[in-house]
Amino acid sequence: MEQLTADHGHAHHMDPVEEYKQAKFGMWLFIGTEILLFGGLFAAYAIFRAKYPEMFHHDHLELDWRLGAINTIILIFSSMTMAVGVTSSKKGNNKLLIIMLAITIICGLVFGFNKYLEYSAKFSHHIYPSTSIFFSLYFMMTGLHMIHVGAGILAMTGVMILAIKRKFSKSYNTPVEVTGLYWHLVDLVWIYLFPLLYLIG
Amino acid sequence: MSHNNHDEHITPYKTYFIVWAILTVLTVITVAAARQDFGSVNLFIAMAIASIKATIVALFFMHLKFEDSITWVFALYPLFLLSLLIGLTSVDVFNRIVP
Numbered sequence: 685m686e687q688l689t690a691d692h693g694h695a696h697h698m699d700p701v702e703e704y705k706q707a708k709f710g711m712w713l714f715i716g717t718e719i720l721l722f723g724g725l726f727a728a729y730a731i732f733r734a735k736y737p738e739m740f741h742h743d744h745l746e747l748d749w750r751l752g753a754i755n756t757i758i759l760i761f762s763s764m765t766m767a768v769g770v771t772s773s774k775k776g777n778n779k780l781l782i783i784m785l786a787i788t789i790i791c792g793l794v795f796g797f798n799k800y801l802e803y804s805a806k807f808s809h810h811i812y813p814s815t816s817i818f819f820s821l822y823f824m825m826t827g828l829h830m831i832h833v834g835a836g837i838l839a840m841t842g843v844m845i846l847a848i849k850r851k852f853s854k855s856y857n858t859p860v861e862v863t864g865l866y867w868h869l870v871d872l873v874w875i876y877l878f879p880l881l882y883l884i885g
Numbered sequence: 886m887s888h889n890n891h892d893e894h895i896t897p898y899k900t901y902f903i904v905w906a907i908l909t910v911l912t913v914i915t916v917a918a919a920r921q922d923f924g925s926v927n928l929f930i931a932m933a934i935a936s937i938k939a940t941i942v943a944l945f946f947m948h949l950k951f952e953d954s955i956t957w958v959f960a961l962y963p964l965f966l967l968s969l970l971i972g973l974t975s976v977d978v979f980n981r982i983v984p
Binding site for chain 1: 893896897898908909912915916919928932934935938939945952955956962964966970974979
């Protein structure tokens with residue numbers, strides 16, 4: 685087993701083009717599982733919304749759609765800065781990559797801070813996951829999404845440390861691109877969560 | 886051939902700015918549309934706009950437009966499974982005969 689790892693598993697012994705393609709494909713597979721992870725919750729949302737439309741309408745008015753919209757704008761902007769970071773890395777502009785990662789991470793933190801404001805406002809109004817099926821879904825879906833935002837921030841911080849250590853070049857930036865794909869997934873999920881929970885509940 | 890050691894597409898910065906502008910405008914439209922009462926059409930409008938946004942994100946930010954066919958298959962297959970998950974569960978739940 686150890687020998688097998690030494691022969692095939694070590695990154696530097698692998699064809700860099702193959703490594704790049706496989707890492708990217710692996711992330712797409714993971715994104716597929718993530719879509720289905722959230723899919724279970726979206727299915728629950730669809731069914732309970734169809735069953736209890738009045739409850740969904742009444743409860744969703746408790747949510748602050750303005751804060752939700754601000755978070756949407758922030759997340760879309762951060763998706764753009766991450767994408768710019770990927771291109772700058774491919775062009776060999778390490779400095780721009782670091783700046784873009786920093787902006788993206790800050791956007792993620794601001795998103796989390798807004799979420800904290802939102803949750804604490806709900807708690808102070810005595811709204812908890814047990815309040816109703818709508819809020820149960822609201823906390824579960826946004827909470828699971830928030831965990832993904834946190835994981836994205838950690839991953840981007842790791843990539844930023846590597847960038848500061850000058851580990852990336854025109855010919856090697858696989859972690860930047862793969863982390864970017866993950867961050868765009870976080871954006872993708874929110875694109876559906878925002879209207880479903882805040883706007884048309 | 887690009888100067889990269891792997892022959893791949895590098896999206897110009899300009900594309901990202903355009904995509905970002907479109908996504909932001911669509912977000913504003915989504916909020917504005919939801920403020921109006923179109924009845925059940927509201928849900929359709931919101932989901933249509935969200936799907937347009939999601940497609941743009943996947944195609945350009947995630948570079949799906951420039952990926953090979955096997956990546957397309959594995960990007961779209963979960964959506965098929967998702968439609969089965971939501972569709973068949975709905976068919977089940979709403980067609981039960983309660984004794």
